[in-house]
Every structure is written in C-alpha cells, then in structure tokens.
Amino acid sequence: MRKNIGSIPVNKFGDEFNSGFTIERIDFEYLPYLGDWEQPERHDRHSFFLLEKGAVNMEIDFHRYEIHSPAVIYMHPDQVHRIISFEKVTVSAWAINDENLKPEYLKLLENITPASPISLNIETSALFSEAVSLCIKFAERKMDRLHHSLLKDHCNALVGLVISSHLDQSSSADxxxxxxxxxxxxxxxxxxxxxxxxxxxxxxxxxxxxxxxxxxxxxxxxxxxxxxxxxxxxxxxxxxxxxxxxxxxxxxxxxxxxxxxxxxxxxxxxxxxxxxxxxxxxxxxxxxxxxxxxxxx
The missing domain is CATH 1.10.10.60 (Homeodomain-like)
Structure with a gap:
C-alpha cells in the first residue's frame, strides 16, 4: 500500500565532497522484500543506470517496464519511479546535477524527457561498461589534484553516450x-x-x-x-x-x-x-x- 507521505520523497545521492555527481557499480541478488526501494521517489539530479546483468521490473510515471540487460535507463529529476522487483542484477549508476552537466547536454536531456529504457547491443554495452569502469577509477583517485575536473569530464562523457543512444532512435536535428x-x-x-x-x-x-x-x-x-x-x-x-x-x-x-x-x-x-x-x-x-x-x- 502507498505510504502516507506529505510530498514525493527526493532521493539525495551520496556525495561525499559535494561535487554534484556520483558513480558506483553494485551487484544485487534477488530480494523478496525491497523495503524503501519499493516506495516511489524522485532523484535530486539527472540519474543514469547501466543494467549490465539481470533484469529489473520498475515503474516510471505510471508506466511499468520490464528491463533486461544489457540496457541503459535515464531518469529526469522530475520523474517519479519505484522498483517492483529485480533478480541477480549488476547495475552501474551515475548521477549529475544541472550545474555540472555540459549546457548542450542539459538541453538535449530536456528534449528526450520522458525517455524509455534502451536495449543495447553487445558492442555498445561493452563500450558503456568500459567507460563506467574508467570513470569509477577516476572517482577512487580522490587525492589527484584534478580529481573533480577529471570526474566531471568523464561523467559528462557517459551522459553523452546515453544521449547519443537516444538520438540514434530518433531523427537527427539536421x-x-x-x-x-x-x-x-x-x-x-x-x-x-x-x-x-x-x-x-x-x-x-x-x-x-x-x-x-x-x-x-x-x-x-x-x-x-x-x-x-x-x-x-x-x-x-x-x-x-x-x-x-x-x-x-x-x-x-x-x-x-x-x-x-x-x-x-x-x-x-x-x-x-x-x-x-x-x-x-x-x-x-x-x-x-x-x-x-x-x-x-
């Protein structure tokens, strides 16, 4: 049943250095009870998910999706979503706020909202996975003098890959x-x-x-x-x-x-x-x- 809540909860991504972006890769096994994950929420920034293994059943703005790997999912901060179920999932997640997005990317993301999950072919999936792994390595090198700039640039590169995947499914601007x-x-x-x-x-x-x-x-x-x-x-x-x-x-x-x-x-x-x-x-x-x-x- 729906929780009694005063407003739609906003999930604030972990952000140790208040950098405006975060990235991680997580492995999940099947859970019969999802707890708070089952509750609807918004995110406090643009969020992206690379489903590398497994399957996820989720609801985004009253539309239910059964998503099978490999796939990439983009959610605008306005969108409300909840997880219904998942099984043996490996997912990479990254999120970035407006201030750290390239202005042209921010505009393109507004244009493709709302966006449905996209299935990836083997080649594109491998490219995403390699790009995520590299970005995670930069995220871990917190003592680098250019840590913030490197992480920002590579997070934007990942966002660019997502946008490109969406644009491939629609008419090009020209x-x-x-x-x-x-x-x-x-x-x-x-x-x-x-x-x-x-x-x-x-x-x-x-x-x-x-x-x-x-x-x-x-x-x-x-x-x-x-x-x-x-x-x-x-x-x-x-x-x-x-x-x-x-x-x-x-x-x-x-x-x-x-x-x-x-x-x-x-x-x-x-x-x-x-x-x-x-x-x-x-x-x-x-x-x-x-x-x-x-x-x-």
Missing part, C-alpha cells in the same frame, strides 16, 4: 523539418513553464509565432493540438502528486497554478476520465499494474 523544429521548441518551453503558461497564445508569443501556425506545426507533427499537450503535462504532474503525496486537491491545484480548484477538478476529470479523488483511490495499491501511459509530448 534532418528535422520546419514543423518538427517548431514542435521541438514548443516542447522545450512546455517542460519548463507548464505551471505558469496555460494558453496556446502564451507559447506562441514565446516563439514569436502566430497561435494558428504553432498549432498547425504541433498538430501535424504529433497528431494533437497545443492545448492537448499543455493539459496532458499538467495532469501528469497532478497524477504524480495525487498518487505519491497526501496533499489535498486544493493544494495540488494551487501548486500547479490553478486558484479555482473546482475548475481544476473538472479539467482533471475531462483529461483523465475520472475525478481526482477516484484516481487517488484507484491507485492506492502499488502492486497493481498501471495502464496509464506516460506523457510523450
């Missing part, structure tokens, strides 16, 4: 059409400002476009209107808070930029197909398999 470029720019603004900006005209102004043209670009590229994507992003965050916290509907509405919480309740019901309280009641049992897809705009 092949994007005008419609796709506009849609990409809209998604970037939406990810950062969905609480403040609620109208298509707000986004059109930010992009120096007419509202009809922005809507045409987004609809032709994704099949859905600008309003649809705004509502889906807001309601995803509402679902996170309804399920993973004990905040009242009024508190959640206010946190998402709605002073009129009866209106927000009607919006939630329209988008989710059920009332906020019905959604919260339906999802109390964490062992249930969720069928709600994550926001993919």
């Amino acid at each position: 092949k994007l059409s005008r419609l796709e470029l506009v849609t990409k720019a809209f998604r970037e603004i939406l990810a950062l400002h969905f609480i403040q900006l609620k109208r298509p005209t707000d986004y059109a102004k930010r992009l120096h476009l007419s509202t009809p043209y922005l809507n045409e670009c987004v609809k032709n590229t994704t099949g859905h209107s600008v309003s649809y994507h705004i509502q889906q992003r807001v309601i995803l965050e509402a679902k996170r808070l309804l399920y993973h916290s004990d905040h009242s509907l009024k508190e959640i509405a206010a946190a998402l930029g709605y002073d009129d919480y009866p209106y927000f309740s009607r919006l939630f019901t329209k988008v989710a197909g059920m009332t906020p309280l019905a959604f919260r009641a339906k999802n109390l049992d964490q062992s249930k398999v969720y069928t709600v897809s994550p926001y993919t705009a």
Whole structure:
C-alpha cells in the first residue's frame, strides 16, 4: 500500500565532497522484500543506470517496464519511479546535477524527457561498461589534484553516450523539418513553464509565432493540438502528486497554478476520465499494474 507521505520523497545521492555527481557499480541478488526501494521517489539530479546483468521490473510515471540487460535507463529529476522487483542484477549508476552537466547536454536531456529504457547491443554495452569502469577509477583517485575536473569530464562523457543512444532512435536535428523544429521548441518551453503558461497564445508569443501556425506545426507533427499537450503535462504532474503525496486537491491545484480548484477538478476529470479523488483511490495499491501511459509530448 502507498505510504502516507506529505510530498514525493527526493532521493539525495551520496556525495561525499559535494561535487554534484556520483558513480558506483553494485551487484544485487534477488530480494523478496525491497523495503524503501519499493516506495516511489524522485532523484535530486539527472540519474543514469547501466543494467549490465539481470533484469529489473520498475515503474516510471505510471508506466511499468520490464528491463533486461544489457540496457541503459535515464531518469529526469522530475520523474517519479519505484522498483517492483529485480533478480541477480549488476547495475552501474551515475548521477549529475544541472550545474555540472555540459549546457548542450542539459538541453538535449530536456528534449528526450520522458525517455524509455534502451536495449543495447553487445558492442555498445561493452563500450558503456568500459567507460563506467574508467570513470569509477577516476572517482577512487580522490587525492589527484584534478580529481573533480577529471570526474566531471568523464561523467559528462557517459551522459553523452546515453544521449547519443537516444538520438540514434530518433531523427537527427539536421534532418528535422520546419514543423518538427517548431514542435521541438514548443516542447522545450512546455517542460519548463507548464505551471505558469496555460494558453496556446502564451507559447506562441514565446516563439514569436502566430497561435494558428504553432498549432498547425504541433498538430501535424504529433497528431494533437497545443492545448492537448499543455493539459496532458499538467495532469501528469497532478497524477504524480495525487498518487505519491497526501496533499489535498486544493493544494495540488494551487501548486500547479490553478486558484479555482473546482475548475481544476473538472479539467482533471475531462483529461483523465475520472475525478481526482477516484484516481487517488484507484491507485492506492502499488502492486497493481498501471495502464496509464506516460506523457510523450
């Protein structure tokens, strides 16, 4: 059952020197009881996991994944996740905050969020494993005068490998059409400002476009209107808070930029197909398999 918690817990990665990044490789055997790992959480920075051996069953933003090695997983700090089960796993994990990420990498990570786990071929898996091993060695050499710089550079190199793997599965930037470029720019603004900006005209102004043209670009590229994507992003965050916290509907509405919480309740019901309280009641049992897809705009 869901724990009674005031807000979504944030897992703060171990960071002995307050460097802004961490890396480790861990071996796990099967555990019948996961304890706190079974509880939903967010991370305090961008987190990456290289599943080198075994399998993991986990849930990320109401979508359940059965992940088999070799695979790489990226989770944005906004995303809520929990582990359901794992067996005989070897996993390398590294995490890095915004300040230590290369600016171009930070922007690319925002573009691919939310990201599904990626299966790796043998060659790419070996490259990841070698890169992780080297980075761990740098992490252990704490007395090196350039320890922080070396670790930062190599953590960013690992992040670059993850981003490259995601980009290989999608169109490259130089092949994007005008419609796709506009849609990409809209998604970037939406990810950062969905609480403040609620109208298509707000986004059109930010992009120096007419509202009809922005809507045409987004609809032709994704099949859905600008309003649809705004509502889906807001309601995803509402679902996170309804399920993973004990905040009242009024508190959640206010946190998402709605002073009129009866209106927000009607919006939630329209988008989710059920009332906020019905959604919260339906999802109390964490062992249930969720069928709600994550926001993919």
